[in-house]
Amino acid sequence: MVSDRIPPLISAQLTHLLAHCPFSVKVEQMWSGCMNSSLLDHFTLVIPFCLEYVRWDIIYNAIYPLAKPDVIFGPEDEHFRPYRGTIDSKNALTDWNSKDPTRLLTLVLELRDLYRDYQKKRVAEVDDERLKFEISTMLSREGIEMLMSSGLDKPEEVKFAVPLLDMDLNKMVLGSTWRHQQKIYLQASL
Template identity: 55%
Template structure:
């Protein structure tokens, strides 16, 4: 896990090591610290950087070094104060049928190194649903139409961005190329699946605007893939009046 982890209790270290080495995403540790305000005791909490929508979300993972049988608390970002993952259900699941989800906490076993990995994967999956719900509630007819043209694309992620000094925006991360890039590279060194995405930043329209603003488009790939194949010189077509996102994927 790197330097500065010698004071991490073994039961936390095992969970964290398994999380970082087996996650389907490239997770990062931003900082580690102790529940002791003087930071002189055992390190039992850390900030986790989780890839989402071509950016990172920060969650604080709070263990108790003296209570290994207790699942960690998670502190989400201040912009996600309404994110309540255990009070959400996928559309195909009955709202009260959350026994399996709750067992992630009630059946916590510090001796099982997969517990933290399963917990974080569940929270992120719920976060995808939460952000999709937030975006779906935006009162913008053009945005709703754009979503309807791409919502069926597998792996689509969206994020509602609110600002103090400017209008809201919705970000989309749309996977491109329906192929396994890893299998195309001889002796593939990558553990995570490599993809190329279309990043779309869509301004949320105001009712008084005569015409919707054009979205900002950009191709994005992982740093590992970029080292092999640069997409920086790939030119996207200009956004013309009357276009929609579905047109981009047909060009």
């Protein structure tokens, strides 16, 4: 990161996110949202999900550093509106504190959980008997992720990521320097 161009409050949150996130999140690109500013206050996070990656743009405002960020989800997820209709309920943005370096991590973790629920709901709406059978055989396993994938150049596809082993691979590899716990997944597409 080009830390001298990132406003201090944003830098503290981003540094905390990258150091403490339980999964391997990456910053793909950074840019300025102001025409006359060299401050980097916008960035794209690459977040692992269902053995794929989702990209979310995090939009801060360097001119108003105490304001909460906006999040823009990818074009495939135009219907993912995690906080729609939750005016009265608490979420990571309702009690936003820009001076707290843990807030961005809290927001990303909460949004990823809501995204998992959103994808699970989308998959459940597919009217396919084989898919419903596969889901019924897997639901008892913990850690399963589902992803409904579609695009202009490809047909709709449902993907599953199923954790296979309940063992700590980090302990099995002597001298491992992995920051995140390594897991083995089975990926299935329907």
